[in-house]
Amino acid sequence: xxxxxxxxxxxxxxxxxxxxxxxxxxxxxxxxxxxxxxxxxxxxxxxxxxxxxxxxxxxxxxxxxxxxxxxxxxxxxxxxxxxxxxxxxxxxxxxxxxxxxxxxxxxxxxxxxxxxxxxxxxxxxxxxxxxxxxxxxxxxxxxxxxxxxxxxxxxxxxxxxxxxxxxxxxxxxxxxxxxxxxxxxxxxxxxxxxxxxxxxxxxxxxxxxxxxxxxxxxxxxxxxxxxxxxxx
Numbered sequence: 600x601x602x603x604x605x606x607x608x609x610x611x612x613x614x615x616x617x618x619x620x621x622x623x624x625x626x627x628x629x630x631x632x633x634x635x636x637x638x639x640x641x642x643x644x645x646x647x648x649x650x651x652x653x654x655x656x657x658x659x660x661x662x663x664x665x666x667x668x669x670x671x672x673x674x675x676x677x678x679x680x681x682x683x684x685x686x687x688x689x690x691x692x693x694x695x696x697x698x699x700x701x702x703x704x705x706x707x708x709x710x711x712x713x714x715x716x717x718x719x720x721x722x723x724x725x726x727x728x729x730x731x732x733x734x735x736x737x738x739x740x741x742x743x744x745x746x747x748x749x750x751x752x753x754x755x756x757x758x759x760x761x762x763x764x765x766x767x768x769x770x771x772x773x774x775x776x777x778x779x780x781x782x783x784x785x786x787x788x789x790x791x792x793x794x795x796x797x798x799x800x801x802x803x804x805x806x807x808x809x810x811x812x813x814x815x816x817x818x819x820x821x822x823x824x825x826x827x828x829x830x831x
Contacts (some may be wrong), residue, residue, distance in 0.1 A: 667728070
């Protein structure tokens with residue numbers, strides 16, 4: 600686990616693939632039930648993840664991720680609602696976003712006022728469409744953010760249909776030849792949305808196989824990691 604420590608009563612962690620019970624291409628802390636893995640193993644992995652942040656597993660909320668800009672207020676135990684972001688102010692309501700190259704992003708409301716957290720799943724489609732802005736606005740207030748492990752500019756080759764709109768939206772320097780720097784694009788989107796402080800892990804999922812699942816590296820079948828957050 601890789602912890603993020605924003606100011607406030609929060610427990611936030613980005614998971615790696617280590618420390619779970621899944622086997623084969625899902626080895627070992629796969630969090631995705633829709634990957635083809637044994638669901639009982641996935642459920643145990645989720646319980647272990649919740650334990651890391653002191654959360655109640657039965658209250659864990661997650662979306663059915665669809666590369667959208669939909670951000671929902673979390674409900675305890677929610678499953679299956681299409682969307683790519685969840686936010687909550689409710690204590691001990693853990694929220695989870697999953698990824699296997701896309702950006703897992705955590706948001707935390709800081710300063711005076713009611714604590715609140717959000718998690719986002721942001722692929723290139725979501726970043727271009729505005730999932731980052733939607734997440735920041737849904738949470739509201741003064742916000743700090745952390746960008747977790749995702750495919751890096753070292754490995755993320757894209758075509759012109761992706762490169763050109765990113766260069767227009769975020770500046771030509773987010774391109775390194777044919778490779779896209781999705782980390783920097785997301786950081787700029789966060790800052791443009793009003794986030795006060797952005798932390799980046801700068802860990803590439805594609806070139807770190809011992810720590811992370813990567814769709815670009817292996818295709819399917821494979822597992823997913825994610826980001827979990829709760830108000831303590």
